[in-house]
Amino acid sequence: MADYSFGGTDEENAELKKLNAEVLDDPDSFENWEKLVRAAESLEGGLNRNSSPQSIVATREIYDRFLAKFPLLFGYWKKYADLEFSIAGTEAAELVYERGVASITNSVDLWTNYCSFKVETSHDPDVIRELFERGATCVGLDFLAHPFWDKYVEFEERLEAQEKIFAILDRVVHIPMHQYARYFERYRHLAQHRPLTELLPGDMLAHFRSDVENEGPATVQAGGQQIKAEKGELEIEREMRTRIDNFHLEIFSRTQTETTKRWTYESEIKRPYFHVTELDETQLVNWRKYLDFEEVEGDYSRTQFLYERCLVTCAYYDEFWLRYSRWMLAQPNKEEEVRHIYQRASMLYAPISRPAVRLHYAYFEEMCDRVELAKDIHQAVLINLPGHIETIVSLANLSRRHGGLEAAIEVYKAQIESPACDHYAKAALCAEWARLLWKIKGSVDEARKVYQQNAHWYLDSRPFWISYLFFELEQPTSAESEATQYKRIKQVHDDIRRRSQLPPLTIKDLSHYYMVYLLERGAKGSVKEYMTLDREVNG
Secondary structure, eight states: TTOOOOOOOHHHHHHHHHHHHHHHHHHOOOOHHHHHHHHHHGGGGGGTTTHHHHHHHHHHHHHHHHHHOOOOOOHHHHHHHHHHHHHOOOOOOOOHHHHHHHSSTTTTHHHHHHHHHHHHOOOOHHHHHHHHHHHHHHHOOOOOOOHHHHHHHHHHHHHOOOHHHHHHHHHHTTTTOHHHHHHHHHHHHHHHHOOOHHHHHHHHHHHHHHHHTTTEEEEEEETTTTEEEEHHHHHHHHHHHHHHHHHHHHHHHHHHHHHHHHHHHTTTOEEEEEEEESSOOOHHHHHHHHHHHHHHHHHHEEEEEEEEHHHTTTTTTTHHHHHHHHHHSSSSTTTHHHHHHHHHHHIIIIIIISSSSHHHHHHHHHHHHHHHHHHHHHHHHHHHHOHHHHHHHHHHHHHHHHHHHHHHHHHHHHHHHTSSSSSSHHHHHHHHHHHIIIIIIIHHHHHHHHHHHHHHOOOTTHHHHHHHHHHHHOOOOOOTHHHHHHHHHHHHHHHHHTTOOOOHHHHHHHHHHHHHHHHHHHHHHHHHHHHHHHHHHHH
16 A cells, blocks of 8 residues: 555645554554544544545545454444544444444444434434334343433433333333333333323233222221222222332332342443453453353343353453353254354454364354365464464364364375475374374374384474374383383483484473383383483483
């Protein structure tokens, strides 16, 4: 982008070029991105519909790149939407909001801002109400969702839609949240003036009425006689309202209890939003405990919602993505949901340098009989991390499970011969190849041959020589074969001490294993060799 012009004055263009170059040099630096976005926003003194097309295009492109890199920054989605509103109007801003809520679905702030924007720019109550309902589905269960619910109630108040206000409050009073008591007080007050049919479902209402009517008429004294006074409709309704109010108080008590249980964890959340800086261990422990709590409670919707909240704050922590996928996998008929979790983590948040999430994604797809896709996931990792040992071993094992031993060996051979694979990785893979022949095929001689034929290539490889020594130490022997095996073990140890190019401390460590062997399994002359080695190795 050296010849690309960002618009604005020559000074502004030069500054943007410099900042853009810094971002390209270090795309993971949040500070560099912030500087670039701020500089773009200030082009021509602040963009509007009269700004130059060049400046508008450049600023949009910078925002798009920035939010593709950091999609969980709700504040910047709001700023981008405001910018588009000033440049291109309502529809453009709305498109940005839609992209934003698709990227960070459970942001109370972003949904509240979006709905507020819709209230101010649309004249169709049904369209606005539909958007509020979408938001309620996405953020309604949040412990701090009161700004959203307040905005929803405020919208219905503008329309004087008392029935809908009461319906909203009827949902909210069941949700454990920070300001639950305030909503219940208003709900209880409104209930006194709403028709009975709005206060309870029809079946419960019929049950309450039946109970009131079955209590029998009251008895009054008239002269010397007792007369049964039949209950009038007003009295029945009064008694029903009393019972319904008590029922609502029970709801309040349950919500209060549920809120109190969660306050233990909510009060410890110091950063409920995304940021690139690391969380301290106390915060991570609190999230783990909170997730434990919701999982034990057993409510699917609340547990899923908490995982989604957690993965805004802890987006860069693999452990929570893996935990979420495991929990979801334990739920019935949630294969697509699990796949979506792995894809989000792999494509957006888990860096390729830490491939654990991608490898688990591959295992999941293999479990779902999508073997070729599982192989493709491995290959995609190796394109970015050539010679990554864990991934190559995983791919070899995958190939063995579905293509037999030779397929696994071909994976190792191809990687060892690949110029993209470094010397260290090749040594480790050679040891894995030998281990495969030994453990899976059961051919000790073939495994030994691999070690012997490749030892001269990897004289400086610690993993290779550790594997080779332990391979010989772990071979089963008998009284008749121990002498032969001793010669093999001694030969490997001699090669480590005399031929290898390992660091002195590594040679010393491996010699200690050989010395233990001499004491535990050696013949009667082995103590002399042990003492000689002890003097030479330990000084």
